[in-house]
Amino acid sequence: MNLNALRAFVVKELHHILRDRQTLTVLLMMPLVQVILFGYALRSDVRDIRMAIVDPTPDNATLELQSRFLSTMRFRIVATGQSTDIIEPLFRRDKADVALVFDPDFASHLRGTEPARLLIAIDASDPNTGTTYLNYTRAVIQAYQAELSAGSNQVRIVTETRMRFNPTLESVNLFVPGLIALVLVLVSALMTAISLSREKERGTMEVLLVSPLRPQQIIVGKVLPYLVLAFANVLTALLAAWAVFHVPFRGSVVLLLLESILYTLVSLALGVLVAAKTASQRAAMLTAMLATMLPNALLSGMIFPIASMPRWLLPVTYVVPARWFIVIARGIMLKGVGLGILWRETLVLSAMALLLLVAAMRSFKPRME
Amino acid sequence: MQTLRYLLRKEFLQVFRDRMMVTQLLLMPIIQLLLLGNAATFEVKTSRMYVVDRDHSETSRGLIDRMQASRRFNVVGASPSMDVANDWMLRRKTDVILSIPADLERDIVRTRNGAIQLVLNAEDGAAAGVTQSYAAQIIGAYANELGAELMPKVSGHPIEVRARGWYNPDLDYRDYMVPGILVQLVTVVGTLMAAMNIVREKELGTLDQLSVTPLSQSTFMAAKLIPFWVIALVELTLGLLVARFVFHVPMLGSIALVFGAAAVYLIAALGIGLFISTLVDTQQQAMFVTFFIIMVYLLMSGLFTPVRSMPDWAQWMAQFNPVKHFIEIMRAVLLKGATPRDVARPIGILAVFGVVALTLAIREYGRRIG
Amino acid sequence: MTAAAQINGFAIDAQNLTRRFGSFIAVDHITFDVKTGEVFGFLGANGAGKTTAIKMLVGLLAPSEGVAHVAGFDVHSQREQIRRNIGYMSQRFSLYADLTVRENIRLYGGIYGLPPAHIEERTKLMLDTLGLATNADDLVGKLPLGWKQKLAFSVALLHEPKIVFLDEPTGGVDPITRRQFWELIYAAAARGTTVFVTTHYMDEAEYCDRISIMVDGKIAALGTPTELKERFGADSVDDVFVRLARGAKKGEAA
Numbered sequence: 001m002n003l004n005a006l007r008a009f010v011v012k013e014l015h016h017i018l019r020d021r022q023t024l025t026v027l028l029m030m031p032l033v034q035v036i037l038f039g040y041a042l043r044s045d046v047r048d049i050r051m052a053i054v055d056p057t058p059d060n061a062t063l064e065l066q067s068r069f070l071s072t073m074r075f076r077i078v079a080t081g082q083s084t085d086i087i088e089p090l091f092r093r094d095k096a097d098v099a100l101v102f103d104p105d106f107a108s109h110l111r112g113t114e115p116a117r118l119l120i121a122i123d124a125s126d127p128n129t130g131t132t133y134l135n136y137t138r139a140v141i142q143a144y145q146a147e148l149s150a151g152s153n154q155v156r157i158v159t160e161t162r163m164r165f166n167p168t169l170e171s172v173n174l175f176v177p178g179l180i181a182l183v184l185v186l187v188s189a190l191m192t193a194i195s196l197s198r199e200k201e202r203g204t205m206e207v208l209l210v211s212p213l214r215p216q217q218i219i220v221g222k223v224l225p226y227l228v229l230a231f232a233n234v235l236t237a238l239l240a241a242w243a244v245f246h247v248p249f250r251g252s253v254v255l256l257l258l259e260s261i262l263y264t265l266v267s268l269a270l271g272v273l274v275a276a277k278t279a280s281q282r283a284a285m286l287t288a289m290l291a292t293m294l295p296n297a298l299l300s301g302m303i304f305p306i307a308s309m310p311r312w313l314l315p316v317t318y319v320v321p322a323r324w325f326i327v328i329a330r331g332i333m334l335k336g337v338g339l340g341i342l343w344r345e346t347l348v349l350s351a352m353a354l355l356l357l358v359a360a361m362r363s364f365k366p367r368m369e
Numbered sequence: 370m371q372t373l374r375y376l377l378r379k380e381f382l383q384v385f386r387d388r389m390m391v392t393q394l395l396l397m398p399i400i401q402l403l404l405l406g407n408a409a410t411f412e413v414k415t416s417r418m419y420v421v422d423r424d425h426s427e428t429s430r431g432l433i434d435r436m437q438a439s440r441r442f443n444v445v446g447a448s449p450s451m452d453v454a455n456d457w458m459l460r461r462k463t464d465v466i467l468s469i470p471a472d473l474e475r476d477i478v479r480t481r482n483g484a485i486q487l488v489l490n491a492e493d494g495a496a497a498g499v500t501q502s503y504a505a506q507i508i509g510a511y512a513n514e515l516g517a518e519l520m521p522k523v524s525g526h527p528i529e530v531r532a533r534g535w536y537n538p539d540l541d542y543r544d545y546m547v548p549g550i551l552v553q554l555v556t557v558v559g560t561l562m563a564a565m566n567i568v569r570e571k572e573l574g575t576l577d578q579l580s581v582t583p584l585s586q587s588t589f590m591a592a593k594l595i596p597f598w599v600i601a602l603v604e605l606t607l608g609l610l611v612a613r614f615v616f617h618v619p620m621l622g623s624i625a626l627v628f629g630a631a632a633v634y635l636i637a638a639l640g641i642g643l644f645i646s647t648l649v650d651t652q653q654q655a656m657f658v659t660f661f662i663i664m665v666y667l668l669m670s671g672l673f674t675p676v677r678s679m680p681d682w683a684q685w686m687a688q689f690n691p692v693k694h695f696i697e698i699m700r701a702v703l704l705k706g707a708t709p710r711d712v713a714r715p716i717g718i719l720a721v722f723g724v725v726a727l728t729l730a731i732r733e734y735g736r737r738i739g
Numbered sequence: 740m741t742a743a744a745q746i747n748g749f750a751i752d753a754q755n756l757t758r759r760f761g762s763f764i765a766v767d768h769i770t771f772d773v774k775t776g777e778v779f780g781f782l783g784a785n786g787a788g789k790t791t792a793i794k795m796l797v798g799l800l801a802p803s804e805g806v807a808h809v810a811g812f813d814v815h816s817q818r819e820q821i822r823r824n825i826g827y828m829s830q831r832f833s834l835y836a837d838l839t840v841r842e843n844i845r846l847y848g849g850i851y852g853l854p855p856a857h858i859e860e861r862t863k864l865m866l867d868t869l870g871l872a873t874n875a876d877d878l879v880g881k882l883p884l885g886w887k888q889k890l891a892f893s894v895a896l897l898h899e900p901k902i903v904f905l906d907e908p909t910g911g912v913d914p915i916t917r918r919q920f921w922e923l924i925y926a927a928a929a930r931g932t933t934v935f936v937t938t939h940y941m942d943e944a945e946y947c948d949r950i951s952i953m954v955d956g957k958i959a960a961l962g963t964p965t966e967l968k969e970r971f972g973a974d975s976v977d978d979v980f981v982r983l984a985r986g987a988k989k990g991e992a993a
Contacts, residue, residue, distance in 0.1 A: 030661055037665070042674050047678065093707070119531050119533065120533070127412075127545060155477060155515045156481065156483070157509075162488045166491035287393060289557060290554075299404070305495055308410045309408050575833055
């Protein structure tokens with residue numbers, strides 16, 4: 001092995017990176033800014049529900065129920081009307097989320113024996129939030145009802161629910177490990193993809209290939225400096241998670257850092273492979289961006305649970321590196337588990353790193369034409 | 370006008386000459402739409418349940434049976450030990466632990482009140498929330514059933530509540546997500562292509578050559594905009610076909626309105642790309658700037674988490690996100706049958722974005738060439 | 740002034756043309772003129788300021804100071820008109836490598852607003868002259884460098900500009916192709932086109948009607964090759980150049 005040549009090459013790469021201050025700043029700051037920005041912005045809790053009331057015969061009873069909604073602070077009444085015609089335009093223009101429709105006989109029935117009828121219409125175009133709206137609305141009505149029927153002999157089973165590992169279902173705790181995974185894979189894959197395809201496009205790659213450097217060394221020289229850079233990104237992102245969002249670190253931080261390096265290696269190798277297989281910077285970037293951004297966001301379990309996906313899609317998620325890293329990161333941060341439990345995910349990532357690196361090296365063999 | 374024709378021919382030739390890129394441009398987003406459209410759902414079909422039953426009564430077995438019968442839960446293990454259950458959860462072998470204390474049946478018969486414990490793996494918060502609501506429904510129904518058994522003549526509920534989910538009665542998440550993912554894919558492809566384009570000519574040196582010709586700035590920009598605008602619209606058409614015939618996304622509103630809005634939106638999205646391209650010196654820089662912007666667009670567009678759940682400052686920021694507006698329009702028109710008047714405001718905002726971005730791009734290009 | 744310049748028969752006239760980049764003066768108050776129909780050689784070592792000067796004349800860089808007219812138009816205020824009347828071949832190869840020969844010609848013909856029939860006709864003529872008829876549908880990127888350069892030159896002349904600016908057009912080209920290239924230059928000059936060419940091949944300087952030698956951003960000598968050789972008592976332009984460049988502070992040719 002020609003170590004001096006390798007050293008010279010790594011130094012050259014470092015010079016490239018360090019000389020371009022602007023890009024360097026972007027590379028160091030971007031992941032941090034993104035983790036903080038999205039950590040604050042990404043939440044799925046519903047705090048403000050806009051309600052329309054259709055009450056053909058306003059009465060103490062109907063007004064009482066309405067005031068129950070208002071007193072929760074979560075509901076806001078944005079429109080009141082006599083007829084259901086008001087609902088459709090409100091929903092279409094996204095001015096209301098829920099409509100509460102009282103039966104004309106609601107109040108009289110409530111005092112009598114016949115059932116008093118109430119219709120809840122929700123804008124379910126977003127099924128997830130729609131279901132949440134419905135649950136909150138139902139809860140208010142049920143509480144009201146329980147009060148009315150206090151003393152009757154209903155059986156109640158009280159369920160004490162414990163959300164283990166994240167008792168308050170804090171969005172930040174769920175999204176931050178995923179965000180770190182997403183930002184890391186994107187930055188790493190893009191960085192190497194563009195740096196290599198640039199050398200290819202400018203013809204400097206040929207010079208490297210005819211030099212005494214071996215293809216492996218070229219790859220190592222390319223990957224090593226970015227590994228350092230990506231590690232800096234990991235550190236700042238984790239620091240932000242801990243200091244800004246108070247995400248718990250129940251397990252070993254050292255293990256988490258090691259796993260991050262492994263994961264970054266996979267991402268970097270992916271970038272090298274993309275650069276090797278594409279003809280221009282433009283194509284390399286398009287591929288890297290398309291191949292990493294949405295799949296790592298959507299097929300990784302970061303936002304949508306893997307368990308919800310159709311069975312045939314599961315094998316596809318296996319090739320998404322973030323899918324494995326998120327399990328590891330959540331495991332270490334939220335559950336405090338170690339390699340004893342995470343060995344399988346770690347093994348998969350190691351295999352991926354190895355496979356991708358070998359594939360990348362092969363694709364860079366100097367070719368005789 | 371004639372000059373524009375020649376320039377357009379050149380741009381199209383250059384795009385279509387790179388076979389691999391064209392394939393990628395047209396195929397990859399469609400493949401992704403097919404995969405991702407299926408992935409984007411919060412619906413949890415079956416959760417694995419571990420049962421710690423210390424009561425061993427008819428009541429506790431009844432509850433477990435109801436859980437299993439709902440098909441929402443699959444009992445994967447049972448033992449009287451909570452420690453074993455916890456370990457299972459730590460190893461991700463179970464999603465839910467149902468813990469029933471020793472005197473559930475006795476309590477219910479005596480006091481009509483019983484207590485049980487439900488432990489969920491909240492490592493995956495979205496799934497945990499959904500699973501919890503399923504369990505709560507089953508438990509509630511079971512309690513009513515028990516009540517009816519114990520005292521058959523109890524008067525019914527005083528209020529009868531019916532609920533109806535409009536626009537998506539089956540609560541199919543794909544109807545909601547597929548249009549949004551499509552917008553995102555078209556945006557990534559379009560903006561990135563546009564952002565790389567001018568700076569590429571800058572790097573290759575051909576931009577200098579064009580700059581000494583009598584070519585006007587707006588003709589130049591039009592020639593850069595139109596090809597990607599056409600490609601993105603083709604992409605959108607393919608995507609909408611997939612949405613319609615593969616995902617059966619309802620299309621209540623006017624398709625012409627969708628395309629009208631898309632035409633405006635794409636001017637904004639591509640204009641931003643072109644502006645970036647005039648601003649930077651290398652493709653590398655173009656790439657990182659675009660990447661950052663697209664990432665913000667993507668995650669703050671309401672595609673994954675509702676914009677209205679964001680903190681106020683983030684909601685305010687989202688107003689400056691054209692992707693958010695276009696996703697809103699797509700969802701409103703396709704799922705709710707919104708009319709042009711309903712979506713006039715977001716379309717207006719997009720038009721403003723388009724004009725501003727293009728003006729900036731032309732001005733910056735003008736400044737660069739002297 | 741504008742009219743006067745044309746009547747005087749000057750294709751280019753520059754007075755005290757200067758360009759600064761921060762505190763660095765790339766081009767330092769140069770004054771010269773180029774007569775219509777002339778082949779004017781613009782010589783200098785690498786870094787002497789040739790490319791900066793040419794970029795000011797074609798309108799790619801704004802002068803910091805001084806005035807200049809190209810084809811009778813002011814470089815400050817009449818760039819549009821200048822662009823219609825000049826051709827330019829930059830140091831970097833300026834045709835599209837991913838377009839074919841024919842497509843490149845058609846594109847530039849279109850940009851200069853030539854009618855389609857005219858473009859067809861010119862294309863055919865150009866391909867025949869260059870001996871590229873069989874390569875018309877090859878990608879330009881695949882052509883040998885010499886051919887590319889000849890093609891780029893012909894494309895720069897496509898719209899029959901009054902003046903053509905060539906920035907080191909023969910860099911990296913073999914001697915035979917260089918010869919052929921200069922034949923093309925003469926042919927253009929014979930048709931009345933003014934040629935403004937930068938080079939650092941001193942043998943090429945001998946082919947020019949007049950030459951100027953730039954040292955450290957200033958014009959150190961200007962005249963016909965014969966005049967300069969006499970003035971400096973040298974055998975060749977090469978000698979003149981070496982003598983002048985020896986005193987240079989920043990040139991690297993010495």
